Amino acid sequence: MTAEYSAHHLQVLEGLEAVRKRPGMYIGSTDSRGLMHCVWEIIDNSVDEALAGHGSHIEIILHADGSVEVRDRARGIPVDVEPRTGLSGVEVVFTKLHAGGKFGSGSYTASGGLHGVGASVVNALSERLDVEVDRGGKTWAMSFHRGEPGEFAGGSPDSSFTPYENSSRLRVVGKAAKGVTGTRIRYWADRQIFTRDAVFALEDLQQRARQTAFLVPGIEIVIRDERSSAEPVTTSYRYDGGISEFADYLAHDPGVTDTWRLQGEGTFTETVPVLQSSGAMVPTEVERTCEVDVALRWGTGYDTTMRSFVNIIATPKGGTHQQGFEAGLMKVLRAQVDQNARRLKVGNDKIEKDDILAGLTVVLTVRLPEPQFEGQTKEVLGTPAVRQIVASVVAKQLAERFASTKRDDKAQTALLLDKVVSEMKARLSARAHKETQRRKNALESSSLPAKLVDCRSNDVADSELFIVEGDSALGTAKLARNSEFQALLPIRGKILNVQKASVGDMLSNAECASIIQVIGAGSGRSFDLSAARYGKVILMSDADVDGAHIRTLLLTLFFRYMRPLIEAGRVFAAVPPLHRVIVQHPGSKPNETIYTYSEAELHALLSRLKRAGRSWQEPIQRYKGLGEMDAEQLAGTTMDRAGRTLRRVQAPDAESAAGVFELLMGNEVAPRREFLIDASGRLVRDRIDA
Incomplete structure (x- = not known):
């Protein structure tokens, strides 16, 4: 140096x-x-x-x-x-x-x-x-x-x-x-x-x-x-079909509106250096034309899917065109909510950008000569004038849609305003609930459901919430649990299919509301993972078809409204046994109890015992539900950390998972029927619990 x-x-x-x-x-x-x-x-x-x-x-x-x-x-x-x-x-x-x-x-x-x-x-x-x-x-x-x-x-x-x-x-x-x-x-x-x-x-x-x-x-x-x-x-x-077909492809939830197309253009002038024949760079004022084309639709969900492009080049980090789109959207929808304030019962509350973007799928494209990008990778558009042009086109076209006298347009715009206002009210309600929880101290009464059997530990990372199917299983689980860190919440059978239901129907459903309230982190866009009251949420249902259906309904609720819990790997499914085999020992030696978790595992065990010349008590107990176990059996096989097996629920590809939930649990029957017919050839009959 x-x-x-x-x-x-x-x-x-x-x-x-x-x-x-x-x-x-x-x-x-x-x-x-x-x-x-x-x-x-x-x-x-x-x-x-x-x-x-x-x-x-x-x-x-x-x-x-x-x-x-x-x-x-x-x-x-x-x-x-x-x-x-x-x-x-x-x-x-x-x-x-x-x-x-x-x-x-x-x-x-x-x-x-x-x-x-x-x-x-x-x-x-x-x-x-x-x-x-x-x-x-x-x-x-x-x-x-x-x-x-x-x-x-x-x-x-x-x-x-x-x-x-x-x-x-x-x-x-x-x-x-x-x-x-x-x-x-x-x-x-x-x-x-x-x-x-x-x-x-x-x-x-x-x-x-x-x-x-x-x-x-x-x-x-x-x-x-x-x-x-x-x-x-x-x-x-x-x-x-162009970007309208693109927006339909990207959307996974049922539509509140059809796919709307907003198109227009605007001109602007900018000063650019032009190389003269003498070799000198001379600032020259040129007029540019910016073409705007937007396809958008709102769905019943709360996720926002936005794809923006400049001359077909993706701009994943946005830029001035995306800022203009959001500004035009805000201007029109705020004005419409104000005009319909009495019908919508909004009072003095103001909608925010997140309320409008909830459930929105949009493909935004602009075309203009020589746009200014931030960096060669072209991820952010920097041309300042594009913002006002896009905002103007979006505001004008959207205002015309709201002013339309066509029956379909009037019905869809009314539904859209209802959705935006319901998102605003849900956001305000979640904020008020969070503030109430913050103000509470240890001496005040808890607002948690009475049926919750809570644990004593305040250590979130070590605590576990078991969502248990039925009151009969709850009674056994109370005796089987470790009350220091294991909490129990019983549900009555099959909960609401939230993939088909609206946000309002979900929140008014007693079982769904109880689960969200007990976990304590909110739901949807306002979900706060750091506020969750338990380190693990374990779904404990019977080992039969109805139990699998209940588990699927619960997973639909978690994926749709509490997805960060799944992404963080904090949702599990308990694995209760299907059979209890008591192996007999000669003489005074105590008998041995072995649990199996599938028909194949049972037959393999019995074959192994038969080859070894061992005998077992008949009939072999087949558990049809968690309530058939006593507390010691449930603890040893399903709840005790030393002997249980848990299956972690994960969704590494959220977009594909959303498509599967919509296919299996959504409103459209025809695609589900086609899936079942096509997949029938891959069915393993031995896995049917009959």
Whole structure:
């Protein structure tokens, strides 16, 4: 280390060296996320061509050797010489940062690849990249090794590579049919750059392709995965319904409204630096047009699903367009609630953003030339003027919907206002309840249900709440529990199916309300995991079909209104035994009691005893319910930590789990019938408790 610091310590990175030196600046990271970002940079260029009206078919191939290939049938990358650099258009696109056809207004009115660094960054971070272009009746080709043009002796990245020394050459490798144009890009990611565990995730690629097909109606995107030794997996995506179909796809709950479409546009001026022929950058004022297209619908749930896009590029962290959407939504709905205050009985209370967003599914898209993003990964839109344009379009279109005299519109807007106000009242009620609990001290009486048999411990992490089916099982469980840390809450049979019921019906149901009250953390959007009174919630139902149904109804309640408990791994299902086998011992030796938990386990035990010449008492006891056990048996098999078995309830993919709950427990009968018929072939008859 030295204190000296002079000009010779400065390092100037030329060309693509900067990308290889600091890849995170361009692709976000060097793990799987960055690897996928490279694919999307290439795909987005093909999609931009489709948006401009050239080519509607894109094919993505994941090859077995780890390479990725993207094919399109668009105009093809220009192959003529770019006058300033003296290089072919292909070489300019793949070797020069900030070079592309999307800076001016001649080629694209709106596009995703805006910075001109996408293809060149992918090239810089690839061990090998091959590009073929069909254009002008010929097939042109060029290869690169870590961004440097040249020729490979073979077809793999390990083949010997000869870089061009004096001048590069765009080779003609074949003939293209008349009128046929397109581009094929195949590259091998450089493992010197990316981490060892970085992989191309097929599921992420399919999700992005599906999303793009929704956003660009009429485009077909085909993904072919050839990496496995089995047959290649091919999936194709094409949707002609646009973002309305996208919103319907994303929504999992029954609708309060239909899917509404809000469309409009606005203009704004901005000052941008324009490069003059003299080489000087001159600030110039230009007029831009911003097109806004929104598809939204409200459902009976409380989750918010929002997808926002700029020129079909996803902006997961929002930006000015999302701020404008929320501002326009707030303006209209607050005005409507104020106008209908007497009917809705809102008093002086004001709705907030969370009340409006509850149950909302929205796809927000804007299209404009040269948007300003925060960073190359394009996750946040920064163009300031877009906020006011989106807010204005949303407010105007939504106000027209509320002013409509059509019967369907009037009925749906009335239901929407009722939902928003009910969300507001639930939020205020939850806040009041929380404040009441905070003010209470140890000397005041508890408001918990009388049927709760609470534990003595105040240690939340160590405490357990058993939700017990029926009063008969409660009596046994009282004697079997450890009263220091185990609490009991009995329920009467099958509770309300909350997947079909409204929030109001759920809260007015005695059993559901008792469970929420006892856990003490609220419900829905206001659920506070840190306020939960118990470390574990254990569902203890009979080991029969009715018990399984009760457990499913309880899980539906927890997933829909107390999901953080499941995500934190704090919900369990008890596993009571099905059989009690008393093995007889000769002489004065006491008999041995063995419990089994399935028919298969019982038959295996009996076969093992028979081979050993052991006998057992007949008849073997078959437990039909928890109430048939005495306290010692229930404690030893189901409640005592030393001998029990618990099944942790988890939902690693919340979106898929929500779809399963809606399929099995929702209002739509036809999909459930189809599922049962299709799944009947996989039924294991021995598992039926008959």
